[in-house]
Amino acid sequence: MIKSILRYLTLFPANLAFVLLAYLLSPLLAALSLATGPKLPGFLQWFSTTDADLDGGILQNVAGYEAGLKGWRLWWQRTCWICRNPAHGWQSELLGMPAGGSIIVRQVVSETPKNQWYVMETANGVRFFCWKRDQPLFGGFYLKLWFGWVNKAYDGRNHHYAFQIGPKRI
Numbered sequence: 001m002i003k004s005i006l007r008y009l010t011l012f013p014a015n016l017a018f019v020l021l022a023y024l025l026s027p028l029l030a031a032l033s034l035a036t037g038p039k040l041p042g043f044l045q046w047f048s049t050t051d052a053d054l055d056g057g058i059l060q061n062v063a064g065y066e067a068g069l070k071g072w073r074l075w076w077q078r079t080c081w082i083c084r085n086p087a088h089g090w091q092s093e094l095l096g097m098p099a100g101g102s103i104i105v106r107q108v109v110s111e112t113p114k115n116q117w118y119v120m121e122t123a124n125g126v127r128f129f130c131w132k133r134d135q136p137l138f139g140g141f142y143l144k145l146w147f148g149w150v151n152k153a154y155d156g157r158n159h160h161y162a163f164q165i166g167p168k169r170i
Helices: 002-036 042-047 071-084 088-093
Strands: 103-110 115-121 127-136 141-149 161-169
Touching: 002 042, 002 071, 002 088, 002 127, 002 141, 002 161, 042 088, 088 161
Parallel strands: none
Antiparallel strands: 103 115, 115 127, 127 141, 141 161
8 A cells, every 4th residue: 555655646746747737728728629629639638538528517417517609608618627627638548547357445435524535456456545535614615635546437447546626515
């Protein structure tokens, strides 16, 4: 487990830089998508999600994402989607842990506050972890904290490297 934590910390600076780059490039990437379609071409997909295109908020019924938008409104919606899921492709394809044959070795979930801890193992015996917590703030808002590798392989191929800190309304 120590190896997993050290690996996570070693990858952290590169991940943070790529996430910040995703935020900075999001307006340009969204503008490019207006010409190329909702899936970013080639390695630019590293800036978006692996389980959905830039219109994923519509298909996933995320509040505030609408179908049929054009022009500036579509550009803004796609910019927001990139910022909502910054660098997930990078976190999955390059920093992720393989999902094929992986198992959950240990799982601890508490409800108050919502706290989740997972220890997983790849088919090759490499252990990795996931820690999620919804820290109560005020007015139904929570601070969503995710570290490690996500316990669910959203794209079916990799558990993506997780570093998420942000508000969440429950």
